[in-house]
Amino acid sequence: MNLSEIGIIAQSEWEKSFELRPDMNLIRDEFIVMPNHFHAIIHIGKNKYNTPNFLEDSNNRSTGAMHCASSASSPSSASNASSASSASTNPKKSKSSTKNQFGPQSKNLASIIRGFKIGVTVNARKITPGFAWQPNYHDHVIRDNNEYQRIKIYIINNPANWKEDKFQKS
Numbered sequence: 001m002n003l004s005e006i007g008i009i010a011q012s013e014w015e016k017s018f019e020l021r022p023d024m025n026l027i028r029d030e031f032i033v034m035p036n037h038f039h040a041i042i043h044i045g046k047n048k049y050n051t052p053n054f055l056e057d058s059n060n061r062s063t064g065a066m067h068c069a070s071s072a073s074s075p076s077s078a079s080n081a082s083s084a085s086s087a088s089t090n091p092k093k094s095k096s097s098t099k100n101q102f103g104p105q106s107k108n109l110a111s112i113i114r115g116f117k118i119g120v121t122v123n124a125r126k127i128t129p130g131f132a133w134q135p136n137y138h139d140h141v142i143r144d145n146n147e148y149q150r151i152k153i154y155i156i157n158n159p160a161n162w163k164e165d166k167f168q169k170s
Contacts (some may be wrong), residue, residue: 001158006124006131007033008014013119014040017112023106030155035160039155041142042112049107139148 003011010033018028025045032039044050117133124131142148 001032001034004035005127006120009123009127010038010120013116013123015121017116019169020115021107021112024049024112026112029153032155032158034165036160037164039158041148041152041155042109044109045165050141091150105106109139 001007014026014031014033018026025047027043027045029041029043030039031041121131121133140151142151
């Protein structure tokens with residue numbers, strides 16, 4: 001894949017994501033920046049921010065794949081990671097005590113994607129002022145080695161399948 005200027009920014013910001021978060025025990029795996037979207041596999045290892053509820057492999061790592069898309073007519077991609085929040089349903093609590101039931105929304109996958117997208121957006125808008133991401137992103141926890149291999153091959157082969165992409169703009 002020959003990257004555009006924004007594609008180069010996306011690749012650089014993705015690589016920077018791991019350097020900026022050494023405390024999260026992240027490992028960058030296969031990824032590809034396409035003209036209008038982005039695929040990546042990321043491993044989040046045990047760290048002081050996650051809980052025992054994480055699905056772990058034998059290396060104590062949670063593995064997941066993600067897909068993000070740009071809505072700009074030009075390249076690269078990821079998507080707005082939004083923090084999950086929930087209002088309190090306890091009628092005895094006042095509205096002012098409404099709190100996110102999931103805890104602080106930092107040091108998680110959403111915060112990684114949010115930071116990545118912000119970095120790409122700020123720099124991409126210097127080239128293409130209207131650059132914007134599609135809202136949200138698709139993520140998937142990889143459950144076993146067969147699924148990991150299938151997704152990894154999909155990412156590797158994505159550029160070869162670009163001609164058949166229904167969102168490709170010639």
